[in-house]
Amino acid sequence: MTVSTADVLRWLTALQRVYAENRELLTDLDRAIGDADHGTNMDRGFTAVQAELSAHPPADLRSIFQTVATVLIRTVGGAAGPLYGTFFLRVATACAGKSELAAADLVALFQAGNEGVQQRGKALPGDKTMVDALLPAVDAMRNAFERGNSLAEILERGAAAAEAGMLATVPMQARKGRASYLGARSIGHQDPGATSSYLLLKTALDSWRS
Amino acid sequence: MTVSTADVLRWLTALQRVYAENRELLTDLDRAIGDADHGTNMDRGFTAVQAELSAHPPADLRSIFQTVATVLIRTVGGAAGPLYGTFFLRVATACAGKSELAAADLVALFQAGNEGVQQRGKALPGDKTMVDALLPAVDAMRNAFERGNSLAEILERGAAAAEAGMLATVPMQARKGRASYLGARSIGHQDPGATSSYLLLKTALDSWRS
Amino acid sequence: MKKLINDPRDVVRESLAGLAAAHPEILRVCFDPVYVIRADAPIAGKVGIVSGGGSGHEPMHGGFVGKGMLDAACPGEVFTSPTPDQIEAATCAVDGGAGVLHIIKNYTGDIMNFEMAAELCQARGVAVQAVIVNDDVAVEDSLYTAGRRGVGTTVLAEKICGAAAGRGYDLGRVAELGRKVNRNGRSMGLALSPCTVPAAGKPGFVLAADEIEMGVGIHGEPGRERMSLKTARDLTAQMAEAVLADLPFQGGDRVVTMVNGMGATPLMELYLVHHELEQILQARRITIAHRLVGNYITSLEMAGCSITLLKADDEFLSLWGDPVLTPGLRWGI
Amino acid sequence: MKKLINDPRDVVRESLAGLAAAHPEILRVCFDPVYVIRADAPIAGKVGIVSGGGSGHEPMHGGFVGKGMLDAACPGEVFTSPTPDQIEAATCAVDGGAGVLHIIKNYTGDIMNFEMAAELCQARGVAVQAVIVNDDVAVEDSLYTAGRRGVGTTVLAEKICGAAAGRGYDLGRVAELGRKVNRNGRSMGLALSPCTVPAAGKPGFVLAADEIEMGVGIHGEPGRERMSLKTARDLTAQMAEAVLADLPFQGGDRVVTMVNGMGATPLMELYLVHHELEQILQARRITIAHRLVGNYITSLEMAGCSITLLKADDEFLSLWGDPVLTPGLRWGI
């Protein structure tokens, strides 16, 4: 089983719904250790992505992700904009020439995306950022792939690892981003960006499992 | 029995205490139909009067009231400053040459004070102002005097009439001062200035009755 | 009560000390009695312009003292008129031999204190004339009230009369000009939240979470109605209609507009309201010649805004353009 | 949430439309992408000065666009960094051939978005340099944080760099000057009340009736401590001590001071705080060469204030005096 262009578009459509539904949640998390806008930012960004994709449907996978990246960069702002923008820029490059994604492609693709986030933001695991959800997810997916698991299983492992990574940010002290200004006061709160990153993977699973 | 310079000074000392004690009450009344400062204004004024009287004790009755007037005009501000200032200016003039006040003097003195207030503020009875307490008090004192009542009785009638006049302002619609901006919304509230005027007479009674 | 103050009784004086310290090149503050005066007053041969009123409306009036506007301002206690001794001292201090104009907002206390002061000044041989500003359309005028309240037009009158005095208008002409400004200016305001007089310690009124006071006075006096919060578009339209209908302003008129913040309303919202106002006026073919957007006549930390429109003729517009150098209003210098 | 707005999603654009309408002689606003630009940009041969950041801090940054200060400002959504496409468009639009300086407040989002934009501009052949302002002493700097936040010194850097560019400094020199301003500027603020991002609808934090946040950030970020309200004297002293000790400022220093309102604090209180600050500095024989008192870098309707001190040399002071004509800061023109 592989992921088709249509699957990718379903994923992005689902992401708009998911970030709209979790807008308050993400903003509340950001209120605790940031500036109360992460939910609004993500919602604004993925709503704009949908608008752009339906206005000008791109030809292939690469240009779909290229569009996602530029729209997010243009509309999200804050820290999340350049970070998720870079994520999808790398994903787009990783899709170059592909018309559908096999298990290996998926792993490579999320890995490239996370590398982009780390290069742009210089965050390391444990800094209490989206990297703490993305990196474990990528590792889990790679292991599952190497153990020859199915695409659905790979996505399940990825989402599960992302969720664990997201929850693991609670006891962390932030070392990057706005939350780092709180020093020890950032401990005990779940990181909004790690949460939106978990939703990214969880939604991929839900959209592609079937 | 007559009112001596010492009695007048006791009255003024008592007035400082009375307006300090009723500061919140007068300000709350002014909050309902004005700008929430009448208590503060009266307290500030009569505290300054005491300070001035003890710093430079005036020689005679006239200069005592002259001092009261100029200090009130200088320190009270708002509508009450010029009004009570004019009140005591006229009282001072009415005391010219006197070293103590007999019943007739007292009546004439409060009458002169009220006339000053009316000339300065152009208020008529029923306008919901201090005049609604002062004018009935003056009339009652005059009647009592003409009926040959004692000074204590005259003061009692005056204070009682002032209190009735003060209470009578509740159903009135203000036609002068800040409260008039409320139109019909000023109905149902007791006028702060009528209340401070009642206190003026009530305190004279309490200070001189004995 | 949450304020950046020390003893509430010292607020006015300590704030004035800060005003003086912040603008030594523009003004001085005298403390006994209290008034704010142009650093270079008196100006020989120039009509002096003096205003005043309760404190708590900053930058009005002290912040409008300076070249091209006020020669002196008399601040009373918070929301309480200044006293005759202050006004007398300020008036005599700025008299350059050409007399002094008093610009007074129409409140019983202000009127009576300025009246007493004028009597004292005239006794000292200083010619004084008064302009009474009563531009608030929220309160209906009638024989049975103290009349309309003086609000935003006061700021425009102080600028225009200040410029005229600078050009050498004599006392009679400056006074007539001030009355013309008042005749052609109208204002209306609203409050989203109340304000607290420091000495009182409690809000002057209370509004529910979704309630506003339409037509509020600058001391928190009630206005036309308590109503529920609407969009900036609807609220601006409601204020503008009331102001436009009152003069009335008509198509082809040129106006000076002021969108004024009550104290706690962000500039972002004031610009948004100004945007709505411009569209309303454009639709009626009323031309905006000059505009002010900001905090000019405030009510402590009240949230809300007011709109002032002045129907302008060539004289107003020409005087408006003259240089002005005050803490609150500055251009051309 | 009580605000004078329409749809929360339109606040930034509608407010910018009002800014443009209010100051046509000074600036224009472009909407796709969104930026505020000097009416007469680009100025051939002059280094362009561009700043930007989240909206909600008005007049910063859009209100500082104009002659002698910024050539363009890029407003993001409320409290959210602007995006690279805005910054790229604004930068290219103001480039007069001498390159463009980006003045950036030290927030991860701002840094990353300006970085991406700079890459895009350089690809288009526009020389770009950046000055990062990180002057907030409330947050301890360390290898384990994103570093200190950028606050009040940004305003002073924009004025001084704008004047230098007007005098013909080249890009390298203006950038170096901006970094020198940042090295010599320190700030600290406090909040008496929180503020509400329109799109969020709820306050960013909550304070008890007697509580304040000492060292608050301009987005409502927590500072050094939650403490109970004290007198303006004590609070000013606490902010001043933190600022003075950090550089450190010493007797004999000349400084430019800014007592800045967070949005809902009356000017009366800001002047009172300035009065306290002047006394503290006098006692330490620190000379105030220039002062600002007012709302310059706000946080929506937050109540509170911040203090900024800039240790000034002759170059700063001379540039400070140059004429400036913007909606938020104006003199000499």
Ligand SMILES: Nc1ncnc2c1ncn2[C@@H]1O[C@H](COP(=O)(O)OP(=O)(O)O)[C@@H](O)[C@H]1O
């Ligand atoms: N340097 C960084 N690297 C990776 N992720 C980061 C970094 N800085 C911040 N983030 C993520 O961005 C999230 C905040 O995003 P958002 O609230 O949209 O931006 P902002 O903080 O500018 O308001 C944080 O929860 C964190 O996960």
Ligand SMILES: Nc1ncnc2c1ncn2[C@@H]1O[C@H](COP(=O)(O)OP(=O)(O)O)[C@@H](O)[C@H]1O
């Ligand atoms: N024209 C007037 N004549 C007589 N009394 C008046 C007049 N105007 C106002 N007052 C009195 O003044 C009182 C208000 O005084 P105060 O609150 O100290 O002044 P202000 O209204 O200026 O704040 C009113 O309650 C009323 O009794």
Ligand SMILES: [Mg+2]
């Ligand atoms: Mg955020």
Ligand SMILES: [Mg+2]
């Ligand atoms: Mg009152």
Ligand SMILES: [Mg+2]
């Ligand atoms: Mg009053």
Ligand SMILES: [Mg+2]
């Ligand atoms: Mg943000």
